[in-house]
Amino acid sequence: xxxxxxxxxxxxxxxxxxxxxxxxxxxxxxxxxxxxxxxxxxxxxxxxxxxxxxxxxxxxxxxxxxxxxxxxxxxxxxxxxxxxxxxxxxxxxxxxxxxxxxxxxxxxxxxxxxxxxxxxxxxxxxxxxxxxxxxxxxxxxxxxxxxxxxxxxxxxxxxxxxxxxxxxxxxxxxxxxxxxxxxxxxxxxxxxxxxxxxxxxxxxxxxxxxxxxxxxxxxxxxxxxxxxxxxxxxxxxxxxxxxxxxxxxxxxxxxx
Amino acid sequence: xxxxxxxxxxxxxxxxxxxxxxxxxxxxxxxxxxxxxxxxxxxxxxxxxxxxxxxxxxxxxxxxxxxxxxxxxxxxxxxxxxxxxxxxxxxxxxxxxxxxxxxxxxxxxxxxxxxxxxxxxxxxxxxxxxxxxxxxxxxxxxxxxxxxxxxxxxxxxxxxxxxxxxxxxxxxxxxxxxxxxxxxxxxxxxxxxxxxxxxxxxxxxxxxxxxxxxxxxxxxxxxxxxxxxxxxxxxxxxxxxxxxxxxxxxxxxxxxxxxxxxxxxxxxxxxxxxxxxxxxxxxxxxxxxxxxxxxxxxxxxxxxxxxxxxxxxxxxxxxxxxx
Ligand SMILES: Cc1cc2nc3c(=O)[nH]c(=O)nc-3n(C[C@H](O)[C@H](O)[C@H](O)COP(=O)(O)OP(=O)(O)OC[C@H]3O[C@@H](n4cnc5c(N)ncnc54)[C@H](O)[C@@H]3O)c2cc1C
Ligand SMILES: Cc1cc2nc3c(=O)[nH]c(=O)nc-3n(C[C@H](O)[C@H](O)[C@H](O)COP(=O)(O)OP(=O)(O)OC[C@H]3O[C@@H](n4cnc5c(N)ncnc54)[C@H](O)[C@@H]3O)c2cc1C
Numbered sequence: 001x002x003x004x005x006x007x008x009x010x011x012x013x014x015x016x017x018x019x020x021x022x023x024x025x026x027x028x029x030x031x032x033x034x035x036x037x038x039x040x041x042x043x044x045x046x047x048x049x050x051x052x053x054x055x056x057x058x059x060x061x062x063x064x065x066x067x068x069x070x071x072x073x074x075x076x077x078x079x080x081x082x083x084x085x086x087x088x089x090x091x092x093x094x095x096x097x098x099x100x101x102x103x104x105x106x107x108x109x110x111x112x113x114x115x116x117x118x119x120x121x122x123x124x125x126x127x128x129x130x131x132x133x134x135x136x137x138x139x140x141x142x143x144x145x146x147x148x149x150x151x152x153x154x155x156x157x158x159x160x161x162x163x164x165x166x167x168x169x170x171x172x173x174x175x176x177x178x179x180x181x182x183x184x185x186x187x188x189x190x191x192x193x194x195x196x197x198x199x200x201x202x203x204x205x206x207x208x209x210x211x212x213x214x215x216x217x218x219x220x221x222x223x224x225x226x227x228x229x230x231x232x233x234x235x236x237x238x239x240x241x242x243x244x245x246x247x248x249x250x251x252x253x254x255x256x
Numbered sequence: 257x258x259x260x261x262x263x264x265x266x267x268x269x270x271x272x273x274x275x276x277x278x279x280x281x282x283x284x285x286x287x288x289x290x291x292x293x294x295x296x297x298x299x300x301x302x303x304x305x306x307x308x309x310x311x312x313x314x315x316x317x318x319x320x321x322x323x324x325x326x327x328x329x330x331x332x333x334x335x336x337x338x339x340x341x342x343x344x345x346x347x348x349x350x351x352x353x354x355x356x357x358x359x360x361x362x363x364x365x366x367x368x369x370x371x372x373x374x375x376x377x378x379x380x381x382x383x384x385x386x387x388x389x390x391x392x393x394x395x396x397x398x399x400x401x402x403x404x405x406x407x408x409x410x411x412x413x414x415x416x417x418x419x420x421x422x423x424x425x426x427x428x429x430x431x432x433x434x435x436x437x438x439x440x441x442x443x444x445x446x447x448x449x450x451x452x453x454x455x456x457x458x459x460x461x462x463x464x465x466x467x468x469x470x471x472x473x474x475x476x477x478x479x480x481x482x483x484x485x486x487x488x489x490x491x492x493x494x495x496x497x498x499x500x501x502x503x504x505x506x507x508x509x510x511x512x513x514x515x516x517x518x519x520x521x522x523x524x525x526x527x528x529x530x531x532x533x534x535x536x537x538x539x540x541x542x543x544x545x546x547x548x549x550x551x552x553x554x555x556x557x558x559x560x561x562x563x564x565x566x567x568x569x570x571x572x573x574x575x576x577x578x579x
Binding site for chain 1: 305329330342353354356357359361362363364365366368369370371372373374386390391392393394395396397398399400401402403405440442443444445446447449455456457461485487500502503505509510511512517518528529534536538539540541542547551554555556557558559560561562565566569570573574577578
């Protein structure tokens with residue numbers, strides 16, 4: 001089976017965020033594989049173990065993304081592709097999905113796995129957009145997948161409810177928490193990853209004209225929310241605190 | 257410039273979702289005096305159409321087809337694509353719900369348009385509508401616009417105020433027949449895990465429990481408080497991992513993102529991944545026995561104490577004042 005994972009290198013949102021020059025500052029930021037994409041990698045490896053084939057991880061990013069690709073290889077993916085975005089002046093989800101579609105155009109794929117949302121920019125657009133451009137079905141926020149021949153049975157999370165879906169290959173799915181527990185790269189895995197193939201492609205290699213993938217949206221401002229004033233910690237006898245709280249919620253905060 | 261705006265209305269359990277009314281309000285603003293029309297899809301939803309008019313839609317198109325009984329990407333995609341081709345709206349507003357998140361990128365790709373997802377506010381800047389959306393798990397915000405062409409946005413529930421309901425508003429309600437061909441994904445079964453009560457992502461008030469509730473039974477006092485307030489019950493991952501409640505209740509980075517008017521956190525320490533899902537709530541109350549717990553740093557009001565003592569007292573007090 002030809003299994004692909006689309007992976008994004010993201011800013012670790014556990015980090016403190018600061019803004020300078022109308023941009024999120026990346027100084028001293030930690031970058032990681034988008035956590036949902038880790039589920040996608042894990043599932044891809046599990047599918048390969050069950051059905052055979054190869055796992056290819058693909059990202060659109062800058063040269064630093066090699067680090068996240070190597071981590072995916074160390075987890076057990078077979079090969080990686082870095083599509084360089086360094087010639088792009090602007091990039092939004094339209095851009096990213098168009099670039100990925102150009103890559104997949106002449107590939108044979110049975111299944112493409114991605115995360116359901118990137119935790120930094122958080123739109124969840126790239127997977128479904130790509131599926132549409134490739135004219136294959138997609139299923140988002142999956143928590144279980146079973147493949148028998150070309151029939152695919154999936155469970156997905158729909159705002160807390162569980163939906164059981166039947167569909168077929170080729171297919172694109174996006175991973176939700178609960179799909180699996182991603183493995184940590186093992187030491188031998190890390191050693192092997194260094195020798196696994198990692199291909200870098202330029203937009204030219206994919207016959208992409210920058211103008212055709214120019215972003216459709218523009219960010220005009222990035223700002224931090226106003227700092228919250230320190231809250232009021234109540235004191236006194238518990239029963240009095242409770243009375244005071246109810247009164248504050250009704251009269252000061254006016255939410256009840 | 258006046259624009260024609262399409263709003264996709266959503267129903268759940270036979271009732272329209274609030275986010276659809278909020279979407280109409282957003283659409284009104286984008287339209288700049290143009291026409292706002294709502295699209296309602298399903299197998300028997302006609303009776304809901306008038307309420308959309310009462311909330312401000314100028315016109316409602318009802319697309320009924322048995323293949324639209326359950327949401328499927330392909331079914332809704334085909335219905336919407338057909339309506340968009342016929343109506344050629346200049347802007348489209350969906351809710352940023354499970355359905356909206358699944359469908360909007362696919363349509364945007366087909367329409368070759370930009371899409372601004374998870375919008376929490378909007379304003380006019382000259383000719384443009386500028387949209388605000390949280391990024392980096394709510395730690396920052398960005399203002400975005402669509403360069404040109406179709407404006408397509410999804411709005412986060414609970415952030416944009418709907419118009420006042422006015423039953424004297426009138427508007428045309430029209431059935432449209434849509435042709436639904438093959439569905440490549442079929443819904444075999446829907447297993448309800450959420451309670452039929454208040455939907456977490458749209459709840460105005462949420463009472464959430466963490467590992468501090470200590471057991472499945474420990475959620476009972478929280479549920480009682482929620483019942484009195486008409487609130488939904490949520491949880492931290494700590495509580496879900498410990499099996500005190502179902503994962504469908506989880507709030508946070510890997511759970512639901514919520515922005516209720518009031519969030520009452522009981523026995524939740526306030527880990528960064530939890531805050532990612534609730535820190536933009538309008539008012540936050542923390543009840544925790546540890547005065548150093550980080551939840552207090554985002555709380556507007558805090559009570560340091562045992563939740564098993566505080567929560568029942570709170571329920572009693574609300575019962576008294578809310579009669
Ligand atoms: C130089 C530069 C400029 C940018 N300018 C803008 C801008 O002006 N406006 C703007 O909106 N964004 C901008 N971005 C951000 C970037 O366009 C988006 O982060 C990207 O399109 C992914 O969208 P998302 O974060 O919403 O991912 P989502 O759609 O939330 O991601 C969902 C899933 O899609 C897959 N995926 C996402 N991104 C990639 C990727 N790059 N490669 C492979 N798979 C991926 C992953 O599986 C991921 O889990 C810029 C980025 C760069 C590097
Ligand atoms: C990748 C990743 C994603 C994650 N995603 C999420 C997510 O989406 N949502 C989420 O919530 N977490 C998430 N987490 C987990 C998060 O880091 C915390 O572990 C979790 O939120 C802790 O849950 P808690 O606050 O219930 O438990 P704890 O941290 O154990 O806190 C329990 C609190 O209860 C208090 N307490 C105990 N008894 C009482 C009592 N009788 N009365 C009052 N207070 C009492 C204690 O003082 C303590 O503060 C994620 C973690 C990772 C690594």
